[in-house]
Amino acid sequence: MSAHEFEPRIVGFLCRWCSYNGADLAGTSRMKYPPNLIPIKTNCSGRVDPTHVMKAFAEGADGVLISGCHPGDCHYINGNWRTAGRYPMMKKLLEQLNIDPRRLRLEWVSAAEGDKWARVVTEFIEEVRELGPLGWKDQVADEYEQQEAVSA
Amino acid sequence: MAESTNGEPRIGVYVCDCGTNIAGKVDVPAVVEFAGSLPHVAVAREYKYMCSDPGQEIIQKDIKEMGIDRVVVAACSPTMHEPTFRKAVQSAGLNQFLFQMANIREHDSWVTEDPVEATEKAKHIIDAAVHRVVFQEPLEAIEVPMNSDVLVVGGGIAGIEAALKMADAGHTVHLVERDPSIGGHMAQFDKTFPTLDCSACILTPKMSAVGKHPNIKLHTYSEVTEVDGYVGNFKVKVNKKARYVDIDKCTGCMLCTEQCVVAKVPNEFNESLDNRRAAYIPFPQAVPLRATIDPERCLQLTRGKCKQTCVEACGPGAIDFEQKDELVELEVGAIIITTGYQTFDNERIARYGYGQLPDVISSLEFERISNASGPTGGEIVCKNGEKPRSVAILHCVGSRDENYNEYCSRVCCMYSLKFSHLIKEHLPETEVYQCYIDMRCFGKGYEEFYKRLMNEGVVFIRGRAAEVTAASKRQAETEGKLLVTVEDTLLGVVRHLPVDMVILSSALQAQPDAKEVAQLFGFGCSSAGFYIERHPKLEPVSTVTDGIFIAGCCQGPKDIPDTVAQAGAAAAGALALVDNRTVKIEPTISYIDPEKCSGCHICVGLCPHNAIVYDAELDAAQVIEAACKGCGVCVSACGSNVPVQRGFTDEQIFAEIEGALA
């Protein structure tokens, strides 16, 4: 498959107060962006656990976006600071697993920023497209099989 | 795929066409067929408008007759109709949390160009919801007591109206206004279109009613600095700025003002057309009628040295230079935001000469010079004191202009007509030109007012003015005049109008701090800064945050009748909440199993709302249900995965991820 034809699959974790509403605003404003990202709503971006990110990659995602309120705007006072604090740690974790850390992105999108949402999604999809398919799902499955074989 | 823990679920999937909003882009029959093939899905159906009564009845019938025990509706954003469908499933006997919404409109059909791609995306979104709903559990809403007091922020006509309505209904209302007096823009006007009622005559009685109302606690010269809590139980901190006058002792006699030695402070109320003192009352009808000492201009406060003639003059001894800002904490059940607007900065359009040519004035400046209590005593005069023999009013300054604001400010055509009438009334011989793009006279009695003005001899020129310049000194007949260049698009000629005065009908804009205020209270504003209502048609005064309402020009430019109507609607919305003794809140909060918790304390320090305490007896962290807001930070922070956020469990999120990528 040439890089041009590759359509990345992306999971987006959106906080319910800012980013989810920002994405809604992009919709009500009829802004257009590519369809590769499937949104998952959490109350706060601070709920996004490293295991959610790993799960997404293991299920075949080529990229993961976490999007929350701007620092200082969090509906839960400082839940998004927790996200911001966890983000470098998650990037490190990806590196250790040989996953390009650019496949994970954190963005602040407010409820008023429909345009930013459309832009961020478009840019991220393009970036992941350039990185090419991750193929972690198959890799994980293979390794699992090998392990099974060894222990059998 | 992970198996359900609740036996074999029977899921119903309902895909909405939303007229053509979804079906125009997404191949709904194909999506329905796909949904029907997913594991555990017992039925999948399409309907034109799922949110309509017949749409809801389809779901309810399936629950009752087919034993559907989990429901997915693929339609618009949950912000829009999640409550509708939750109610529908609940009344059919199914717990409302066994329902999941798949947003295939705002997140799909409206944003995806290609129909095939939109259809594929809809399938993924629905797949995620179906996977998730398998793991959803019945939850019961938590009932907490409702505080019956309300807060109104902004004391313009919108805030005044809302506060009076709720106070009359018997509720304690806190009205917070940042200026020394309530009144807002309306207090500056002389007459109001289209009926030309005297603004002061209709506003002043309402202002004093606010001042005297036993149920209204007025906090002027104050601003909200912190908002915490949720519907029914907001905790708000208000900073009462020091006015250096004891408001209980001051009688509003204005002797301090007369004696104040700082005389050259631009008078904001008169749009800086004249000066006030550093000790001042903004205008004679101010509520409260109490002096304020301007901390930026008072000599004592800026330099620590002054004769203090004000202190000497004040009989009751109300002046207190030691006064400090005071932080007041309020607890309220609902909040109404009525922070109004500012007008466009005319200097941004340099070719109109505002700030350069003295007789190019703003609309609010004209309001003040035409006002009998204004700086000219109601005489419409140029800067040199002479009466203008000709006036041009330029419409849409900063409105309907992609360089500034794309929107129409809605009131400028009408106030421009009002100005024409006032000029003709004061100075019948004066020529008045209106340079307009379209006349937008949409309200009740507005078109009639326009007709009336056409008969008063006002000249209407269709065309946006190109520029305003000072006429050349060499031409005797126009010397000293302003030249307005405008293309008359009806005649197809460019005209140069020599006039004595130019009034710029400036756009209405969001307040400069609108974004910060929206963030403080937790709702959105448009890129122009106007607050976003929950639904543009059906919930025009609610916000996405339960219990917080908006009204007046902070939501968008509008006239006084619409402002007052919104204020009434917001008051009704707030009353419908605070008249209840309790309020139900979302049960999507955290739970910590003391058996599993090792008592490491990590979550205790991370909880943003101090809702987790360490219970020494159990040697475990415990969640205080009434304080937990459901952010889920503790869940993702715990090293041993002990806290569980109901409605957002790891199982549910994992399943959703699986479905999204299936």
Ligand SMILES: Cc1cc2nc3c(=O)[nH]c(=O)nc-3n(C[C@H](O)[C@H](O)[C@H](O)COP(=O)(O)OP(=O)(O)OC[C@H]3O[C@@H](n4cnc5c(N)ncnc54)[C@H](O)[C@@H]3O)c2cc1C
């Ligand atoms: C030149 C001109 C002429 C007009 N003439 C007419 C007319 O004849 N008839 C008509 O129907 N309409 C007229 N309008 C429109 C009219 O002004 C508005 O409809 C009306 O004033 C809106 O009221 P409001 O309460 O929403 O806002 P405002 O009048 O702007 O009041 C807002 C209040 O909130 C306060 N505030 C702002 N931010 C905060 C904060 N963070 N904390 C606390 N307080 C805050 C402000 O100090 C102010 O007191 C005119 C407008 C203009 C510009």
